[in-house]
Amino acid sequence: MAKYEVIVNGIAYTxxxxxxxxxxxxxxxxxxxxxxxxxEVQAKTEAPAPVVEKPVAKPVKIAPAAVAGxxxxxxxxxxxxxxxxxxxxxxxxxxxxxxxxAMKMEMPISSTATGSVKAIHVAVGDNVAxxxxxxxIE
Numbered sequence: 001m002a003k004y005e006v007i008v009n010g011i012a013y014t015x016x017x018x019x020x021x022x023x024x025x026x027x028x029x030x031x032x033x034x035x036x037x038x039x040e041v042q043a044k045t046e047a048p049a050p051v052v053e054k055p056v057a058k059p060v061k062i063a064p065a066a067v068a069g070x071x072x073x074x075x076x077x078x079x080x081x082x083x084x085x086x087x088x089x090x091x092x093x094x095x096x097x098x099x100x101x102a103m104k105m106e107m108p109i110s111s112t113a114t115g116s117v118k119a120i121h122v123a124v125g126d127n128v129a130x131x132x133x134x135x136x137i138e
Contacts, residue, residue: 069138070113074128078102089117097135
């Protein structure tokens, strides 16, 4: 639980807040446990300023069979959280090439070879199965 000091109308309260990923949550106020429900309130504002987004280059997935070299594979099922390399990058054995979330834990996936990244077979957000190819290095 995260611990905070909150001042309301000049009175200080010590509060501890549990997991806020969903409502209701458990809080402790000056040592007394309470259950609190909450929801996000959208503030009314005038028309928002237009957001101009830059186009982002998306990685191109390449079929693993089409690329020669060492394939770095998923050690277990999970979700790709980040990709740390680009095609053409030089990597050494042991360098982190991507991060996999499995069983609520982040797992850095390391290169098993030294060389140049020839292909990236996944994108951030992809769900992968055991032994699915992630990156090819030659």
